Amino acid sequence: MQVAESAQQAQHSQRSRLFDRIMSVIFLICAVLLVAIILSVIFFIASQSWQVFVQGGVGFFQYYFGSFWDPTGASGSPAYGAGGLIIGSVVTTVLAMVIVVPFAIGTAVFFTEAAPQWVIRILQPLIEVFTGIPSVVIGFLGLVTIIPVVQKISAPITGNLPTGGYGWATAILVLVIMVLPTTLSISIDSLRAVPDSVREASLALGSTRWQMMWRAVIPACAASLGTAVVLGFTRAIGEALAVSLVLAGAQIPAWPWSLAVFFQPNVNITQQIAQNFQETAGTAQYAYWTLAFTLLVITLIFVSISRFLSSRSVYK
Amino acid sequence: MSLQEALPVQAADEARVSALRRLTQRLSVTNTIALIILSLITLAVGALFIWIIIYLIVEGFTTLITPTFWGTTEAGIAPQIFNTFYILILTEIILVPVSLAGAIYLVEYSPQGRFIDVIHFAAETLSGVPSLVLGMFGFLVFAVYAHMGISRLAGALTLLCLNFPLALRLFEQALQSVPNDLREGALALGATKWRAIRTVVLPTALPVIITGVILTAGKIIGESAALIFTMGLFNPGNVFTLNPLIPSNTLTTWLYYLKGPGAGTTGLTSAQETAVAAGISAVLIILLLLINLSARAIGRFIQLRTTAA
DSSP states (O other), rough: OOHHHHHHHHHHHHHHHHHHHHHHHHHHHHHHHHHHHHHHHHHHHHHHTTTTHHSSSSOOOHHHOOOOEEOOOOSSSOEEOOOOHHHHHHHHHHHHHHHHHHHHHHHHHHHIOOOOHHHHHHHHHHHHHHOOHHHHHHHIIIIIIIIIHHHHHHHHTTTTTTTBBBHHHHHHHHHHHHHHHHHHHHHHHHHHSOOOOHHHHHHHTTTOOOHHHIIIIIITTTTHHHHHHHHHHHHHHOOOOOHHHHHHOOSSSOOOOOOOGSSOOOOHHHHHHHHHHOOOOHHHHHHHHHHHHHHHHHHHHHHHHHHHHHOOOOOO | OOHHHHHHHHHHHHHHHHHHHHHHHHHHHHHHHHHHHHHHHHHHHHHOOOOOOOOHHHHHHHHHTGGGSSSSTOOOOOHHHHHHHHHHHHHHHHHHHHHHHHHHHIIIISOHHHHHHHHHHHHHHHHHSSSHHHHHHHHHIIIIITOOOOHHHHHHHHHHHHHHHHHHHHHHHHHHSSOOHHHHHHHTTTOOOHIIIIIHHHHHHHHHHHHHHHHHHHHHHHHHHTTTTTTSSOOOOOOOOTTTTSSOOOEEEEEEEHHTTTTOOSSSSSHHHHHHHHHHHHHHOOOOOHHHHHHHHHHHHHHHHHOOO
């Protein structure tokens, strides 16, 4: 009787140990799935993107340095010059970040070092809401509020262009709204990671508050602030629909440019993909895949930089 | 003699003192100016955020109180609301078990070291991939290669790829918030690892897990770029079915279509399109605020419980 019971118990515990093993394998598969996803994203997009050079017979140089983009051949013969789109992405991203960085870091410094409690209580939830704001909503906001203003301001420059207001300038402002909350919240995290002893040491040496922020706290987390900026770049260059709504162009304006180039319909990488990818096939679609792969490589570089910077940061 | 010697020393002292005074004055002026500039920057950012929320809600308000806006005609968003919540639930059904399982492996089973680093690096990389590019990937792999077509299922799987890194991180944090004593107690009583996780770790971490689910829900509701190629921009005749293999639009993609590629082709006047778009924006903002508030409420509940215990 007792023997049978203990045998049953042994069997039971063996079964539950087996079950434990099976569950751990299932969990392992789910964790590895993440690696599988990122590898297959890179693999499938790469495998589509080189086709434009192989099957389409487009020259590498012609693709990246040509400035006329018309893969479907709407205006005669197809043209695969992605240079203009890349310039569009670079210009809007860089200028947006030039505006974002001082605002994000300035706000983050004030927020963590000097802000009274009530400011924190108001701003904290606002930042959280805005990091998740849908990009089309900001795009819509750009259409109904920013474009009319930009159009009015730029009227003397563009010569009252009816489509004035669309273009890089508005796209930059939209990107600022999209990227600011992300950069801000990562900056706040990195400033908060600096231990109070750094602040106290600086103040005890007789620093003013500003000296404490500028000479002690910011250098102490410079690397992780760098991460915040790089992740802002990643977000800005990949931003698609908001920018697409306010760019509304088909080609980059012809060289030479005046200041008006910022205030007329224009292009970037994501806008062209969002607008045209679905309606294409064959070589034209491969051309869009190459754009996607270019974007993917750029963001991979940014992620690597941010990883390098965060490995260099002292306080995490 | 001594008096004559002392005089220049005093003068030098005075010079030094006044130099020091000037220095402190300069420092304090710099300090004041810097703090004023910083507070103005903060004020500008805060005002921008508040203005955007108020503007969007006020702009959409007249649409929100129009009954046709909630109907099923071209000017109504009932199908889009249904689709949005359908895709939200479908995605969460796949996302939560998969990413929770991954997080359980990383926190409970995996030894510290290289393997975790690889997974984290993969997660960081995947979360850096633009959602538009991920949408193209989803179109190729799920819609074309896996023969799902442009469908809700393809959209949900793409959203899984998009939100996996975030969900994994949130769930990892949730599991890490469970004190080790509880695990050790369960294991000491002879429970297998899985039993300890199921009966002790998961119930303790549940509120934080729910917060994580809510936060990913916010991201899913707001996502658009990943969906335009995988779920399409149009609805079939009847959207109010649970069929996962039909294309459909959501609040966000419909807003994009109305003001972007589809402007002027929807059978609405331009003013009507703008009104509907404003209404959708207001709905999205209100949903987002609700999601945030509930996540905060749960967070406060957790804090209360841990401080009471």
